[in-house]
Amino acid sequence: MKREVLAHGQPGNLSIDGSSATYQRDEVTIAHDFEIQATEPGMYWVRLGNRSFQVMRSASGQVVVDGQRLDVEVYDPRNLRTSGRGASTHGRQEIAAPMPGKIVRVLVAVDDVVEEGQGVVVVEAMKMQNEMKSPKAGTVREVRTRADATVAAGEILLVIE
Amino acid sequence: MKREVLAHGQPGNLSIDGSSATYQRDEVTIAHDFEIQATEPGMYWVRLGNRSFQVMRSASGQVVVDGQRLDVEVYDPRNLRTSGRGASTHGRQEIAAPMPGKIVRVLVAVDDVVEEGQGVVVVEAMKMQNEMKSPKAGTVREVRTRADATVAAGEILLVIE
Amino acid sequence: MRKVLIANRGEIAVRLVRGLRERGLQSVAVYSDADRASLAVQLADEAAYIGPSPSSESYLKVETILDAAKRHGADAIHPGYGFLSENAEFAAACRDAGLVFIGPPAEAIRDMGSKTGARRIAIAAGAPVVPGTTAALENITEAKAAAKQLGYPVLLKASAGGGGKGMRRVDREEDLESALRDASSEALRAFKDGSVYVEKLVVEPRHVEIQVLGDQHGHMIHLGERECSVQRRHQKVIEECPAPVMSQWPQLRAKMGAAAVKVAKAAGYYNAGTIEFLVDRDGNFYFLEMNTRLQVEHPVTELVTGIDLVEWQLRIAQGEHLTIQQEDVTWTGSAVECRVYAEDPEQNYMPSPGKIEHLREPSGPGIRLDSGIYAGWTVPMEYDPLLAKLCAWASTREGAIQRLDRAISEYVLTGVRTNLGLFREILADPIFCSGHISTAYLDEFFARRTPRAACPEAELAAALVLALPSNEPRATANGVRTSKWATAGRTEMMR
């Protein structure tokens, strides 16, 4: 079985043959015999050669190895050609609430021109106000929220193009 | 909603009307407004009037309230007439392994006559030997295990009639 | 005293349920909508609903809390920390309703509640204070004169303040006017009181506080210090006892302790309280303010002195004599606490409310965990992000640090982001381990921090789990995920 890996932004390759795994990333290649055992839903024990790892995989895709959060994603190369979604948003940037919270202030209006890094909306959660910044220069196309609104994590607040 | 309750061997009645519950057992009748919230699968928080309870219900039917195991069962009276299973075993007593373990010795053979309380089989688990006793006087009809066999919890070892 | 209502939530409510149960007292937990079935509510003997999630509609409503106490037949109220704990009117209202308020007298709360009032009391009691004004600044002219006399840099502070709100460092006179305006409007928003005063800025201070404990019969002692210099956004994240600075200045604990007791006595204080000081690089200390309640970080004092602060709060509130003399108090070993927050240190400590997916809490030798969560619990967005306090005790500071790191290595908590990973970096930092820290430490640490090297074996372990058939990446709750990888892959293909 072959899989492509994106680890901390770096592409890599995983190859599994029975109970042997080979992993290549940058200049590094490692190969180990392994075993995996699910301990609870989403929790796994992994032995790699001599070493022992505790791996958690949350429903949101977060992966934690021995208490450390890793930024690792795995893809089946056969599925890649069909996963063409997302390209339509090219140039268009949706700004989503990073957490559930309450909108304190919307700092821009439709058709405003914004700089990269300019504050656009202030969200409050857990007694802390967080200013969200525009990830790029552009024009505000849509404002989908308003002050005092309660928002869910991932809810789109603004669209900048 | 009405349910019949068996609490520590004593029959009782539960009546639920919206968020009010009435419970009668022996001479005691109590009535409370209540709320229930599932916290994890099988775990519940129950408020009864002013009081707060933590209730666990395990897959095996075990129920634990604030850390104390209670022997409580609940039945829908409408289902009773159809639940006629078990009657066919009247007079016949199956002796099941109370826990997973290893059979050390079978102390009786088919057609042996046994007294109530007589040891019939010795099961070992966790470095401890446990002699199982016949719950009634009778004749051994079947011996379904043998020394050194590994048994699962609930596996029938002997039948006495 | 037979039944106590806990006018709080989260881990401190759990701590109080435990303390009450250990004394044979019944507990009543209150809950808002967001806290229905919280851990404290589950563990308490009784539970009282007090309203909608925003604290202004529940935990801060004096009448509602008093009604709940009456309804449940409670004869005392413990306010915890935050919320109504330092509200003199609440303490007085409890008394008027015939309820024991487990804390200091309302008058002491009121007197020490104003920063400038507290400064005056401290000065009168002979405690050193940071040079500055004791009265609120009336206008910019007065501010300029005061700042000039103190010498820059100076610090503007809200009279009613706390938690860094309404606080501004000013390095030059030309920045004073706008800083004063900002501080005052921030203070007004936070505390409904725009009063601001000015102090000399102590450069690279350590934040060291003294725990005091006194009964209603005039006997008061101190239980030593806590070092609380590791802070983010003026909020403590790591606390310890003893303070490393004590090994440098052997007489400092006794001196600060004596000063703290004098200030607390001058305020007519009883029950548990904390006097906060700044300690400068020369071992001078300055009174900062008093916290007239149980402190978040009280466990490190309990671990090192063996004295149970909640137990004594309850006994003192019942009128018992404090039977511990100052000379009976000893400090054994070292304790370090880290505050586990639902936040992302990689994104400027952005709050991370949400549902706890997996939870395995550490334990074993020398570990104490005061936690307010469970697997499946949804951490509300309405309250502060403290999930738990993890403490380690050992016979040496080095041992406590290693033990705390060990415990964090076992701590499994997913579903929300936390600062657990950051703690492991700090606990391995040679400067933190040397004990040479100040309130500037954490910002300075972030500035020189290098990301931990990725271990290919750990990546492989993660990749193997992610490659399991039942765990193929799937859409998140918030819609289809556009992965960086897919983008990278497409870019490759288009070449």
Add this chain to the structure above:
Amino acid sequence: MRKVLIANRGEIAVRLVRGLRERGLQSVAVYSDADRASLAVQLADEAAYIGPSPSSESYLKVETILDAAKRHGADAIHPGYGFLSENAEFAAACRDAGLVFIGPPAEAIRDMGSKTGARRIAIAAGAPVVPGTTAALENITEAKAAAKQLGYPVLLKASAGGGGKGMRRVDREEDLESALRDASSEALRAFKDGSVYVEKLVVEPRHVEIQVLGDQHGHMIHLGERECSVQRRHQKVIEECPAPVMSQWPQLRAKMGAAAVKVAKAAGYYNAGTIEFLVDRDGNFYFLEMNTRLQVEHPVTELVTGIDLVEWQLRIAQGEHLTIQQEDVTWTGSAVECRVYAEDPEQNYMPSPGKIEHLREPSGPGIRLDSGIYAGWTVPMEYDPLLAKLCAWASTREGAIQRLDRAISEYVLTGVRTNLGLFREILADPIFCSGHISTAYLDEFFARRTPRAACPEAELAAALVLALPSNEPRATANGVRTSKWATAGRTEMMR
């Protein structure tokens, strides 16, 4: 020393992984089939498979363990307790393989391993022993003569024994022959050695043991006692420090400690070890045996002395000097431990292996939990039923008992039966609380025990949950359940 293989399993393997990590040492956990993905295996840095589940094919196989150590590049082995920990050949084999054995010298294990040999050493060192034979009984004639001289009641004991195996109380001469036969055959089965000796039976003794700690350079101290009288089937279930008996006889700790150090020194002992004594109603004490390893109940000593026994085991094994002098050792407060077993006290402590369904472990002030389980873990049927050790420390014995009870009230553990409910009854028992206990306590408690009154509110809470639509009673995994209720219901209908 850089990497240590742990030749054990369960909670003690977790304890050792923690102790190693806190010292910056790598850990290798071994596992049989039943222990794949155990908590210790998950937490350890490395994991080594050692064979099928029965311990005779895995944890007791010297060659397999040594091979694993070699394969993983370990330079030391910690044996834990049980399994190979008191096997002199194993200790010698480690040494021969160039591995550090973290424990006493093989010779001391061998010499103290025979009960009769240990008795001889104790007598020579001047320690009081229970009157009896030092040599194994050759025949019934010799046994009768010895018993007659001692006076009935007497106790027959296996020379190679432990854990109550091969032990018989004999009250009259006519019972001696059959008791001797039973004891000898039980000893032969358990220890492959049928030797039995006879002692005077101490009536209602307390079981009190002394912890000793010595380095390889001839320095040895004692860390005080542990009271271990609460036992079932000759297995300890509750242990504490200080022993309540110490308040009755103020010189007893020093006397027993001195005797223990003399015995251990006479055996050429070093590292951590325990001398078990019986204490009679007049404060006399008698050497019983030595446990040449870390004891299950070591945490209560750690909590009260603040000395980390595992840390010192590692340091001593590396040749370090024990830097603690006898006069440095102090005993602060009180610690009580209960052993959480997977067993059903209501059914004669029947073992209850199986899968843990729900688990919430207690924590908070004064609580230490040494656990070897997690939710979803299947407790194997092949090993002893110890799941976890729950300890409470407080400044008084009464406080520790209340705290332990509070912690148990929070402890959620379903899927297997445990003795947690029994502990709550014992901790509320006035006789236990008075401290007037002996090894007869638990049987005596069971005899006079009254079942806890059922609380109708708790029953109603349970009934409401069971009445939830998604939780209708359903067939168990083992087939259709024939309920008592249905039977009762049918009986009603047939009237």
